[in-house]
Amino acid sequence: MTEEKKERKPQKRSDKSPKKTPMREQPPEERIKNFLEVPFGYTEKEALLEAERCLHCRRPFCVEGCPVEINIPAFISAILDKDYRRGINIIKETNVLPAICGRVCPQENQCEKACVMGRKDGWDPVGIGRLERFLADWEYANGRETPKIAEPTGKKVAVIGSGPAGLVAAADLARYGHKVTLFESLHKGGGVLVYGIPEFRLPKSIVAKELETLEHMGVEIKYDTVIGLTYTIDELFEMGYEAIFIGTGAGLPRYLGIPGENLKGVYFANEFLTRANLMEAYKFPEKADTPINVGKKVITIGAGNVAMDCARTALRLGAEKSMIVYRRSLAEAPAREEEIHHAEEEGVEFHLLTTPLAIMGDKDNNVIGLECQECELGEPDESGRCRPIPIEDACFDLECDTLIIAIGQRPNPLVPRNTPNLKTHRWGGIIVNEETLETSIPGVFAGGDIVSGAATVILAMGAGRKAAKSMHEYLMNKDKKA
């Protein structure tokens, strides 16, 4: 490989600055009034400064920390050479959606957690995610190369769901030379990237560009098509698709099972975010027809990325007070560090070690508050996180006029429900062969949240790539056998 030659020799920490180059962002008091992206991204100068911090370790632990094993020191070297095209190509060998991952990956638990620089007290890891974003944004500004496509194989394949898993599977299958049709039930593509994650974290134009690239690669995208209903899996085979990838995600809301969940003003996170993002309710009534109901005081229950997105969206939609209620402490919160930090900066109030007991309504069934109980942390449970134990008699009420339940999603049941031979776990996830991602139906593969349960963008993408590879092998061997 030519890149390797250009890699640098290991360097000494003593020559480096201990702190990450800061990223400029919109000030909190301003950004809560708009939906524009919060961090601005590195300038070239800042990127070079940050790239300079990398030690070019002989054993780059950062790479092991990245679920798709991007050759991180190699792309950092390319930045130092100002050879940004080479840099972005190195990333794209394993990650086809760097502009998205650079923004939403939980870096602090992955590449940056493993980075040697961050292992010493008082030292920050290299800002790998930010550098990744820098290269991706550079590519958007300087022209993207449409990926090379192999000779047509004459095979038709179907990809169901246009979330990160489906996007990557479709792109890879197209590159192998197959004729790909991508089916999406909503009117817009991108899955959680468009209906869930808000504009201020991931501009929708980025997702739109990725979909455009797919179309340039010859992928046909069919929106408004619900597989299981509009067409079943069997019908797709009848239509001539020889292999099928299911990437339908975890879009089914979980609820608490406490009184008051159906009161007026109580949302499941998915509805709240779908109205705000996909249906663009923040433009209501001038430019969008879908309304959203946001009061002055908003409570969000939960502390994952979804909860942070709801709490921060509520502020932007005019809430005067946005509160998070979570039964454990921040150390256990599943949200990305950056999201919690941004939420805190924006004035989101955290009620930690607080468990919800009942949602209270007035005589007209409008939500007016939440009955809570304080908790303390006990022994770790199966998830490895400390179990919250309610403290007797420590009950109190919080007032609100909108309440959002953001405690997680389960796999979307539409495809499994309408595909009799498709085996699933009791909790709804599709069962696959771990090696090939093939399901109980030959020729049908699955990956992303529909297999793993709600996880991350990068894992869903990794699964899409892995499935595309085994689908390609499956398609090529199918002929040999015949």
Next chain:
Amino acid sequence: MFEIVRKEWLHEVIFLIEVKAPAIARKIKAGNFLVFRAKEGGERIPITVAEYDRKKGTVTCIIQVVGKSTKLLSTFEKGDYIQDVVGPLGKPTEIKKYGLVGIVSGGLGIPLANLVAKELRNAGNEVIGMVGARTKELLVWEEEMSKYCTEMDYCTDDGSFGMKGFTTNLLEKKIKELEKEGKKFDMIFTVGPTIMMKFIAGITKKYGIHTIASLNPIMVDGTGMCGACRVTVGGEIKFACVDGPEFDAHQVDFDELLMRLGQYKKYEKVSYDLYLKECCGGKQK
């Protein structure tokens, strides 16, 4: 994009559109519904299919103008394209031989119940239609459903057509008539305004008649993802768009449904008024 191949006004505020949607027309069944989004920026709204033509690949819907989105759709003419049409959504009606079936529908009654009547009849049932509206002019498409009903009874609030009164009166009257002949409904299907269905369910419960209601909660995606359409049935949360929209009427918490339907009233008005101002100089057609 979905082409409109026919458009007709059936009443001042009720129109019919026939839309080319072959994939949907192929499989649509009674009880299914569609989601329409008229154009970019538009709302997703659920609409029932009143009739379909599998050969032509079209579905026919009858829509009443009640607010911004239905008003906007009403401006579309033959040859225009609707941005999005999704379906068939929801579970189809359980069609089997029940025996004597009553269909009680109100509001936009006939279009909403037409396919159900047709398929129940084709399955060998005796079907009695009981249809109500505020006034005679709102009883659109009645010649359609009468084709599938052994008997059609009407009522209007103002007595301008059929019996003067409500569908509840009509139903109770029919039940009593049948009683005299020693007969009884084996199943009642009801669709229409929620408040009507609530009272119908009350009556059939009293007489012990199995009743299916087709609910119309507020929906967004229509695919089980958002939870906006949740209703309590038999004490459990159900998503009407994927678990329904038809449920055992005696298990439905109608009061909660009524309460949830009103959630967006103030916004709906803002949206409608703004639209009227922009496109019709503030006047309603």
